[in-house]
Amino acid sequence: MTMIDWQALLASPGTAPGAIPAADDDGEDVGMDDGTAGGAANGAANGAADAAADAAARAAPPDDALRMVMREHPGGDRGDDRNVCVLIGTVRRERYGPNGKARPATATPLGMRYAPYRIEIEEPGGRAFSMPLSVSARLMETGLFTDGARVQISGSVRLEQTYDRAFAVHPDDAGLPTWETRLDVLAVARAPETAPDGSWVKLVGAVDGGPAIRDEVIGPGVRCPIATVRIRCRSAVPSIVPGARAAHALTTLTPADVALDGSVENAAALLKHGNQVVVEGRLLPRVYQRRRGDPRIQAALAAAEEAIRAKGGPADEVDRRVAAMRRRMLTGVRMTVDVGYVELVKGRMLTDEEVTRLIATGGGPRRTPGTPPPPPPLPPRAEIDAALDAALLALPSVPTAVAPPNGGAPWMG
């Protein structure tokens, strides 16, 4: 498989975004001219629109490059460019245990097997991190996924629900349900020697829900407001038969962080629910604090504390270990898209006053304080007593001391 030098392509001039008919375009998108609905009405404005499109093309992201990247995906042009991610880094097979054995491939409920890999990225700026990859058996056959291989990966990002085993309180417990940003690998090639590690993400979709705004400390007493939003992308899944009329779509949700300090132009477009946007950025890990009021987290913390205290030791040492455990378990890391470019396609951008008010209140409706669900109401006492009576009568054995032995071992209960 050949691979596109996407960095060179990024530097080349491209066409305007929207040249490819989008799956969820409704024909009313601002700046979109698909030549069908409303074509006559738009005719008079075509000259001005062409000029605007030319201007946009010069400043626009290189969608030609994106299309070429997508053509490299297995299946040719079957994907679209609404959720695209390109990563360059070093592949590592996930291992476990002190003996360093590789984790076995996991089977999905649908019968596919995926090998657990991570990709390590060391950006030129000094930031280094790794993120999980789902690598199918078909991609494994490329032979590129070997420990330490430096690869260039194309795919799409999405949130996937998984379970954090660190919060399992007994062997049958799956753990704490959590959402993890995953990269679905679509194509892979050896990374060019000269290309640095890094990532590039393009999302075309709608802002889903209001933002959550937090202050990130960037120095002593200096804070930068960061908004976390979710971008909902709906990608078309074409049929395998040319000319088929069935239309299918794949909807993904991707978290994105945007700085509200003025460094990102049009960042206010991401702060309103429903805005249609084009976003470009890079993948970065974001550290967050888990809600300590969650009963499942409290149960796991209590179990872990009990296990530490049960091992014993000097009291101050045990207290230190408990505190370290609590810090570790309450801190989570999630990959998110660090937004560097925003384009409003449809909707309204918030005014400076609205943004200021939003920062002061800490975000939109998603920011409502998490109140744990109330405990279920107690059942009537008579119902409990009746159930206990039934359980008593259903006991499989009666102690030998209160019932004569029935031929079993004389000491069996």
Add this chain to the structure above:
Amino acid sequence: MDGVIELIGRTSQWRRRMRRDGEGAVIAAWLRPAAGAAAGVVGVYLPEERVPDGAALPARTQAIIRATLRPLHVHALDGDHRLPHDPDGTLLLLEALDAAPWDRVTPPLPWTGAPVALTAPPRAVGNGWLADLSLPDVVGYAPSGVPAAVGAVLVGRAVGGVTAEVGGRSWLRPLVWLAAADAAGRA
């Protein structure tokens, strides 16, 4: 040893629970007896001071427990069986003297039993009867025989309890099993 009850059964994880009757904690587990003078589910505990290394206790395995009947109220944790009249608490029946993995050969010694007095009129359940005892929150159960009168002193021959899931929680009825009484109410 007099009053010592030996049980063999599968233990749960040993976890720390806070006493309800005062300060301090105990290390406790739920035991499902397979042999010995017990049936159903029994809560077993050790004072925290006596188990500096709780990890050494046999957890989730067949264990032999030597214990005395000494009911103790503790605050319930998630996953604990709870008392119907005290949903935040639970009752552990036995204070363990020691707990060790079972060698799968040694049988438990018989229990001499413990005297208990009936404090409420018995109630029929199946072929047997239930009655409140002088031990608080513990119910006496005779699987058969004639119900004894209030105030009668009977001998508890075994311990245990039953559990039932209602409303998303597991409820516990701690039991002392009474030998079947004759027509005169004698055990």
